[in-house]
Amino acid sequence: MNYSTNVQRPSANDALKILIVGNVGSGKTTAISAVSEIQVVKSEAKATEQDALYRKDTTTVAMDYGVVNIDTTKVHIYGTPGQRRFEFMAEIVSKGAAGMIVMIDNGYPEPLTEVDYFLQRHHGYLKKHPAIIAITHYDDNNTETNLIEYHGYLRKNGFPCAIMRLDARDKHQVRRVIEKLCHEIKKRPGLDKELSRGEKVS
Numbered sequence: 001m002n003y004s005t006n007v008q009r010p011s012a013n014d015a016l017k018i019l020i021v022g023n024v025g026s027g028k029t030t031a032i033s034a035v036s037e038i039q040v041v042k043s044e045a046k047a048t049e050q051d052a053l054y055r056k057d058t059t060t061v062a063m064d065y066g067v068v069n070i071d072t073t074k075v076h077i078y079g080t081p082g083q084r085r086f087e088f089m090a091e092i093v094s095k096g097a098a099g100m101i102v103m104i105d106n107g108y109p110e111p112l113t114e115v116d117y118f119l120q121r122h123h124g125y126l127k128k129h130p131a132i133i134a135i136t137h138y139d140d141n142n143t144e145t146n147l148i149e150y151h152g153y154l155r156k157n158g159f160p161c162a163i164m165r166l167d168a169r170d171k172h173q174v175r176r177v178i179e180k181l182c183h184e185i186k187k188r189p190g191l192d193k194e195l196s197r198g199e200k201v202s
């Protein structure tokens with residue numbers, strides 16, 4: 001008997017929306033492109049702000065969108081622009097998102113100030129939803145801030161988020177961060193209730 005015809009990948013039976021915010025050049029678009037199982041929808045344009053030109057010529061001006069399947073969960077990933085003048089997009093895109101990745105380029109002169117900026121800005125969202133802080137560009141020779149300093153900052157300011165190192169170009173590392181966030185989302189009590197109130201996406 002040929003069993004192979006009966007073997008199927010488990011189909012996604014639930015869905016989540018997650019959001020990636022973080023500073024310019026931290027790797028939001030790169031991470032979504034690395035991990036997505038569909039062609040990523042992007043909104044790249046020529047960068048104008050000096051900050052945005054630091055690592056690359058283009059910058060996200062609206063949002064990125066990709067999909068990855070984690071076990072039986074279809075994860076819809078939305079990336080936001082890092083340029084401050086487009087940051088209103090994050091408020092719009094965060095609607096219905098069950099969790100957030102805050103991606104920070106460790107090569108910034110003061111990366112802890114950047115973490116502070118994003119955590120304060122999304123404070124309202126983070127009071128109700130889980131987040132992972134993903135620190136990128138850790139391999140750059142000119143980066144000096146260690147993970148322990150991020151841990152210290154989060155502890156001092158009362159943000160109970162996990163912190164992970166990430167090379168946004170590496171699909172497996174990006175997947176691990178998303179898996180961890182999905183795990184945090186699913187262990188939150190009351191998630192089912194939240195999803196049934198309309199946060200579920202398909």
Ligand SMILES: Nc1nc2c(ncn2[C@@H]2O[C@H](COP(=O)(O)OP(=O)(O)OP(=O)(O)O)[C@@H](O)[C@H]2O)c(=O)[nH]1
Nearest residue numbers: 024025026027028029030059060081082137167168
């Ligand atoms: N060396 C190194 N390069 C990285 C790492 N992560 C991402 N990159 C590179 O850094 C750049 C990040 O660019 P994007 O992905 O466009 O950054 P973004 O966060 O979407 O930027 P905005 O849309 O402008 O906010 C790309 O050139 C990546 O290849 C890392 O950990 N180490």
Ligand SMILES: [Mg+2]
Nearest residue numbers: 028029059060
């Ligand atoms: Mg981008």
